[in-house]
Amino acid sequence: MTVTSMALSVSHLTPHIGTRIDSDGETLLSGRHAQEIRALLETRSVLVFPEIGFDDEQQIAFTRSLGALAYDYNGVPMVNGEQQAIFKVSLDEKVSPTARSLKNSLLWHLDGTTHDVPILASVLTARHLAPAGGETEWCSTYAAYEALPDEDKRALEGLRAVHSNLQLQRNINPELSYADFRRARGGPSKSQPLVWTHRNGRKSLVVGATAAYVEGMPHDDSLELLVRLRDWATQPQFVYRHEWKIGDMVIWDNTGTLHRALPYAPDSGRLMHRSMLAGEEPFA
Numbered sequence: 001m002t003v004t005s006m007a008l009s010v011s012h013l014t015p016h017i018g019t020r021i022d023s024d025g026e027t028l029l030s031g032r033h034a035q036e037i038r039a040l041l042e043t044r045s046v047l048v049f050p051e052i053g054f055d056d057e058q059q060i061a062f063t064r065s066l067g068a069l070a071y072d073y074n075g076v077p078m079v080n081g082e083q084q085a086i087f088k089v090s091l092d093e094k095v096s097p098t099a100r101s102l103k104n105s106l107l108w109h110l111d112g113t114t115h116d117v118p119i120l121a122s123v124l125t126a127r128h129l130a131p132a133g134g135e136t137e138w139c140s141t142y143a144a145y146e147a148l149p150d151e152d153k154r155a156l157e158g159l160r161a162v163h164s165n166l167q168l169q170r171n172i173n174p175e176l177s178y179a180d181f182r183r184a185r186g187g188p189s190k191s192q193p194l195v196w197t198h199r200n201g202r203k204s205l206v207v208g209a210t211a212a213y214v215e216g217m218p219h220d221d222s223l224e225l226l227v228r229l230r231d232w233a234t235q236p237q238f239v240y241r242h243e244w245k246i247g248d249m250v251i252w253d254n255t256g257t258l259h260r261a262l263p264y265a266p267d268s269g270r271l272m273h274r275s276m277l278a279g280e281e282p283f284a
């Protein structure tokens with residue numbers, strides 16, 4: 001279904017998640033459609049602007065037209081003492097100082113689970129692509145929660161999981177040295193509800209690779225529940241996979257999705273430029 005309204009042409013990519021918006025750069029940067037885009041972001045989770053070809057300045061202006069920019073998150077480095085609104089996403093350690101921890105970007109997750117207020121949204125533009133792999137996938141944790149049997153919804157009420165830096169480090173290296181383990185354990189850690197009741201009244205699942213364990217459950221039962229929920233949420237009917245073209249820009253609602261990149265060679269040259277919208281709502 002394609003609906004043309006003013007200068008936005010909107011078509012849904014799957015029933016639950018993902019919408020393509022065809023427009024021109026000038027229209028998008030005018031801010032005239034900011035409300036409509038924000039509304040689509042909330043209902044459709046992932047918005048694709050094919051080959052829009054924004055440079056950093058335009059990407060920042062577009063991001064800013066939708067809300068407050070987020071800086072210095074997930075270790076975004078300062079350059080010459082200035083906070084950077086654009087973060088270079090690359091698995092190549094020569095390009096990105098956080099390339100090592102970005103190995104977690106290949107695992108299903110949402111950003112900011114060790115914070116009280118996670119970022120609202122991320123914007124990615126494709127600058128260089130890997131010859132193979134490097135697609136990005138998102139699943140709707142709203143749709144996944146909604147589709148759970150009532151019995152599961154009842155069983156999840158009140159349950160909380162701990163998300164931690166330690167879990168992230170163990171994903172990268174399951175056999176940490178004792179010194180590295182202690183260092184990782186000293187990093188951020190937060191208990192979050194497994195089911196997030198948003199201010200809009202909708203509910204989403206908060207699971208993924210940052211979740212270490214469910215509070216108050218035996219070890220294996222806790223892991224089984226986390227694996228089952230992640231597996232449920234990432235079923236094909238809840239997933240949109242984007243195959244990138246240079247210049248594509250995608251924005252996604254970080255609060256109602258999990259995302260991951262499919263594997264690609266760290267030295268493939270794949271490079272994405274990311275900007276972010278500051279969080280507006282705590283996990284609750």
Ligand SMILES: [Fe+2]
Pocket residue numbers: 105109110111259
């Ligand atoms: Fe991420």
